Amino acid sequence: MNRSGFLGMxxxxxxxxxxxxxxxxxxxxxxxxxxxxxxxxxxxxxDDGVTRVDFLFKDNGRGPEIKEEYTLxxxxxxxxxxxKGSSTFGAPVDEQFRIENGIASWRSTAESGEQxxxxxxxxxxxxxxxxxxxxxLAALARRAxxxxxxxxxxxxxxxxxxxxxxxxxxxKRTVRLMQVTGVGFTPFFxxxxxxxxxQLFAQLVPGWMQMIEEGWxxxxxxxxxxxxxxxxxxxxxLQRRLSHALSGTxxxxxxxxxxxxxxxLGAASDLLIRNGRIVSMSGANEERSTADHVxxxxxxxxxPGLFDMHGHIGAWQGGLHLAAGVTTVRDMGNDxxxxxxxxxxxxxxxxxxxxxxxxxxxxxxxxxxxxxxFVVSDLAGARRAIDWYAANGYPQIKIYNSFPKDIxxxxxxxxxxxxxxxxxxxxxxxxxxxxxxxxxxxxQHINQVLLNFLVDETTDxxxxxxxxxxxxxxxxMDFNAxxxxxxxxxxxxxxxxxxxxxxTFDFIRHRAGETSQAYAxxxxxxxxxxxxxxxxxxxxxPDDETAARYNRSYEKMxxxxxxxxxxxxxILAGTDGTPGFTLQRELELYVKAGLTPAQALQVATWNGxxxxxxxxxxxxxxxxxxxxxxxxxxxxxxxIADIRKVALVIKNxxxxxxxxxxxxxxxxxxxxxxxxxxxxASP
Numbered sequence: 001m002n003r004s005g006f007l008g009m010x011x012x013x014x015x016x017x018x019x020x021x022x023x024x025x026x027x028x029x030x031x032x033x034x035x036x037x038x039x040x041x042x043x044x045x046x047d048d049g050v051t052r053v054d055f056l057f058k059d060n061g062r063g064p065e066i067k068e069e070y071t072l073x074x075x076x077x078x079x080x081x082x083x084k085g086s087s088t089f090g091a092p093v094d095e096q097f098r099i100e101n102g103i104a105s106w107r108s109t110a111e112s113g114e115q116x117x118x119x120x121x122x123x124x125x126x127x128x129x130x131x132x133x134x135x136x137l138a139a140l141a142r143r144a145x146x147x148x149x150x151x152x153x154x155x156x157x158x159x160x161x162x163x164x165x166x167x168x169x170x171x172k173r174t175v176r177l178m179q180v181t182g183v184g185f186t187p188f189f190x191x192x193x194x195x196x197x198x199q200l201f202a203q204l205v206p207g208w209m210q211m212i213e214e215g216w217x218x219x220x221x222x223x224x225x226x227x228x229x230x231x232x233x234x235x236x237x238l239q240r241r242l243s244h245a246l247s248g249t250x251x252x253x254x255x256x257x258x259x260x261x262x263x264x265l266g267a268a269s270d271l272l273i274r275n276g277r278i279v280s281m282s283g284a285n286e287e288r289s290t291a292d293h294v295x296x297x298x299x300x301x302x303x304p305g306l307f308d309m310h311g312h313i314g315a316w317q318g319g320l321h322l323a324a325g326v327t328t329v330r331d332m333g334n335d336x337x338x339x340x341x342x343x344x345x346x347x348x349x350x351x352x353x354x355x356x357x358x359x360x361x362x363x364x365x366x367x368x369x370x371x372x373x374f375v376v377s378d379l380a381g382a383r384r385a386i387d388w389y390a391a392n393g394y395p396q397i398k399i400y401n402s403f404p405k406d407i408x409x410x411x412x413x414x415x416x417x418x419x420x421x422x423x424x425x426x427x428x429x430x431x432x433x434x435x436x437x438x439x440x441x442x443x444q445h446i447n448q449v450l451l452n453f454l455v456d457e458t459t460d461x462x463x464x465x466x467x468x469x470x471x472x473x474x475x476x477m478d479f480n481a482x483x484x485x486x487x488x489x490x491x492x493x494x495x496x497x498x499x500x501x502x503x504t505f506d507f508i509r510h511r512a513g514e515t516s517q518a519y520a521x522x523x524x525x526x527x528x529x530x531x532x533x534x535x536x537x538x539x540x541x542p543d544d545e546t547a548a549r550y551n552r553s554y555e556k557m558x559x560x561x562x563x564x565x566x567x568x569x570x571i572l573a574g575t576d577g578t579p580g581f582t583l584q585r586e587l588e589l590y591v592k593a594g595l596t597p598a599q600a601l602q603v604a605t606w607n608g609x610x611x612x613x614x615x616x617x618x619x620x621x622x623x624x625x626x627x628x629x630x631x632x633x634x635x636x637x638x639x640i641a642d643i644r645k646v647a648l649v650i651k652n653x654x655x656x657x658x659x660x661x662x663x664x665x666x667x668x669x670x671x672x673x674x675x676x677x678x679x680x681a682s683p
Contacts, residue, residue: 023047026199027214028130030057032371033207033335039063041211043131055085055129059209061368061401061462064088068129073099076139077122083129089507089538090464093127097151104151109512110535113152121149122156124183124529126536130211134200137180141198148182153528156182161189161230166201166219175201175223177230183529185665186316187234189227206231206315207338208372228341235315235351242319242352242661243654246676248292249274250650252629255297257281258637260304260605260620263598265637268299273627276653281623293676295648295655300674301635303601304621305628305651307608308354308583310444310499310574313342317579318353319665323658324580325630325643327651329354330612332398332444332576333361333372340392349652352661355628357612359398359423360389362411366402366428368462379407383414390418395613398444399424401462405434412439421611423499428462431455436490442497442572442611446505446557449498450474452487467539471508475552479563492568497611500561502593503585504577509551512537518585519578522644525668562593572611573604584643597640627653633671645671 023046030039039057046052053068066085073079081097095108105114108126120143122136140148140156148156162177174194181187191202202212202220206228210220252271259266269282272291305327311317313331321329331339339358346353361373362385369375374385389397397415399408405427412422416439423442426435432443432452443449447470451461454469478484491498506518515523516534523534541547565571571590575582583604590600609619617626629650634642649656655676659669 028200028211029214029217031210031212031217031220032059033209034371034375035217036371038209039211041130051131051135053129053131055131060370062088062090062464064093066093066127066129068132070132070135072135075120076135076142077120078135081123081125081128081132083125083127083132085127086540087127087536087538089467090540091512091537092540095125095127097123097125106151109537111513111532115152118149118151121151124150124152124154124156126532130200130203137178138198150182150529152532154182156180161234162226164219164223164226166216166223168216168218173201177223177227179230179234184527185320185530185667189231191223191227207335231315232345232350235318235345238319238664239350239352242664243349243656244676246273246293246650246653246655247275249279249290250293250295250627250676251291251679252295252297252302252631254299255302255631256299256635257621258301258303258598258601258605260602263596263602263606265301265598265635268297271302271621271629273650276627278621278623278625278627281621291679294679295631295674295676297631297674300647301632301637301642302621303630303632303636304605304609304619305354305630305649306583306604307573307612307619308575308579309572309608309612310501310576311579312576313339313353313356315342315345315351318346318351319661320579320581321354322352322580322649322651322656323646323661324584325632325646325649325658326580326583327354327628327630327649328357328608328612328614328618330357330359330574330608332359332574333370333400334358336361336373336388349654352656354651355618357614358389358392358394359396360385360394360420361400362386362397362403362424363400364402364404364427366462369402370400372400377404379410379414382407382411386411386415386418386420390420394420396421396423396441399427399440401425401428401466403427405430408435409438421613423497426451426461428460429457433487436494436496440496442499444499444501444574445576446470446498446500446502446561449500450477450557450560453477453484467508470557471539471550471553473553474556474560475549477556479556479560488564488567488569491564495568495570497570497572497607498561498564499572499574500557501574501576501586502558502561502589503582504575505554505557506585507538509541509547509554510537510539511541511547519581521585521588521641522581522670525662525670527666558589558593561590562595565590565593565595565599570607570611571603572607573600587643588640591640598637600640601636601643627651631674633674647671647674 026043028041032038042054044052055066057063068083070081085093097106104117125132158180161179175191192198250273257266272280306325307328309330311329345351363375365377421441503518587600609615631648633645633647636642646658657673659673662669
């Protein structure tokens with residue numbers, strides 16, 4: 001999951017009771033996917049009318065700590081509101097709201113504003129706990145029109161999509177699954193109790209996190225299964241509405257085809273597709289005059305489908321990937337059962353989704369373990385995990401922070417014996433050089449590469465130090481120093497691929513109140529609440545001097561990727577960020593690092609297919625390959641920013657029009673759609 005979505009999702013997906021007149025305490029536990037408790041929410045509602053909330057969540061060595069106080073008006077909306085604490089990556093949270101003399105005013109570390117108070121409108125917090133969203137939705141439940149206006153802007157709505165009976169000993173309740181829309185790109189789902197005072201019962205993120213009322217944990221698995229089905233039904237409907245089958249043959253006329261192998265753009269030509277495969281390019285073909293569908297490219301650029309080589313795919317991400325031209329995502333760590341379901345849904349064409357190439361997640365047991373995939377404590381466990389991944393068609397494994405260093409070499413060797421590539425973070429108390437000695441084929445993230453020169457045998461990189469050290473010290477690194485040059489030479493000699501995820505690491509220089517540079521080019525197209533969120537900082541940057549240093553470090557990270565590329569080190573375009581938009585920014589940063597736009601596109605197409613082991617059918621436009629295609633209303637080989645102007649995407653025998661997808665998600669489109677048409681009859 002990307003850094004900016006983590007806190008917002010946890011703190012925006014829950015419903016809780018309206019303010020009570022009598023004192024009351026509600027407790028929730030937060031569990032990660034193996035049932036391990038990773039946090040809590042404690043809600044104390046005093047007889048003084050003040051609600052006090054303590055929220056904490058820690059997973060993978062990081063997470064938010066939030067305390068909140070507020071009072072509610074008679075209609076359930078906020079009169080006064082305050083929240084303080086720290087975000088997932090340590091940025092301070094300090095937000096206030098009040099209504100006085102008919103004026104609603106608010107301020108946070110990211111923004112401030114005021115407007116006339118709207119009767120019945122609820123403030124939408126940027127950094128609050130689960131409870132702040134809870135009472136907004138409780139107010140919504142009381143409105144006859146089923147809609148709740150938001151401050152500063154927006155409208156919230158919800159509907160019941162399922163219900164279930166749950167038990168705790170002799171106690172029984174009926175709970176409802178609510179689908180909530182009006183903030184973010186897609187709906188969110190939560191379980192509530194019934195009655196006149198509905199309250200949060202559980203908020204579930206299938207395959208990752210469960211937040212449920214304390215004492216009722218045994219019901220979580222069954223509720224998660226019901227929620228998965230409800231979400232699947234909604235996703236199937238989305239696919240039905242936004243995909244357009246290209247059965248038979250499709251002729252694409254007058255398209256300039258990008259040759260990803262040579263990174264060159266050809267002259268305008270025609271392309272014929274049959275049932276999702278490319279059957280001819282230019283030249284005469286008797287089927288051209290009888291094609292079932294015709295697409296007039298009008299001289300626009302036709303690219304192979306793009307690869308995002310570092311995703312953590314979720315069921316609701318597919319539309320944003322496809323709208324940006326991303327037709328394949330390499331998943332770099334997920335709950336195994338959840339990922340298998342997502343892969344099956346994509347293959348059966350049930351949901352909006354890119355194709356998925358799975359990397360098997362392998363972690364070691366520790367208090368700061370990420371609980372994805374398999375968490376092991378010995379070599380036998382690692383081998384069993386690798387056997388499972390090999391049997392299920394995974395082309396590689398990804399090793400994570402807490403993996404035991406003493407069994408690293410043997411684990412890598414065993415994975416290679418099963419014909420799996422090996423990549424990952426650098427296990428704690430090791431350097432990147434040690435991972436190469438153990439046999440790594442690839443390293444994830446630019447910080448994991450540069451930490452090679454910043455850590456010693458005592459540095460705990462399972463903590464936020466893996467971000468703080470590069471932010472503080474890369475600014476002063478001498479890239480021409482012999483140890484750095486020798487390391488680059490070894491990466492090149494051994495063809496160790498690097499997946500830098502530069503765009504996601506923009507957070508180390510992003511200051512509160514400024515729109516994140518990673519998304520500045522697209523911010524104006526976003527829904528209002530998303531635009532506000534893009535001004536929220538993730539990292540603690542206390543003063544101008546620190547900001548300047550962190551910015552220099554980030555700029556040098558970008559420079560280092562350029563040096564790697566020029567030395568012959570394979571670069572892979574991955575994101576670990578917001579679907580679609582982050583890949584577009586990643587390619588811009590490669591150009592800033594010194595690649596040409598065409599070379600950056602080659603990285604996101606040819607390299608992606610080569611290192612995901614799918615080059616035989618993807619990554620280039622050639623006869624016999626899959627027709628994963630992206631039509632761009634511009635020329636990204638000259639101006640990489642044009643990669644955002646996607647007019648048409650073809651994948652798995654379906655046409656997708658990004659303009660339609662973006663509008664469904666509340667996003668202003670970037671280009672008019674180019675649609676498939678029936679052939680024009682000859683006179």
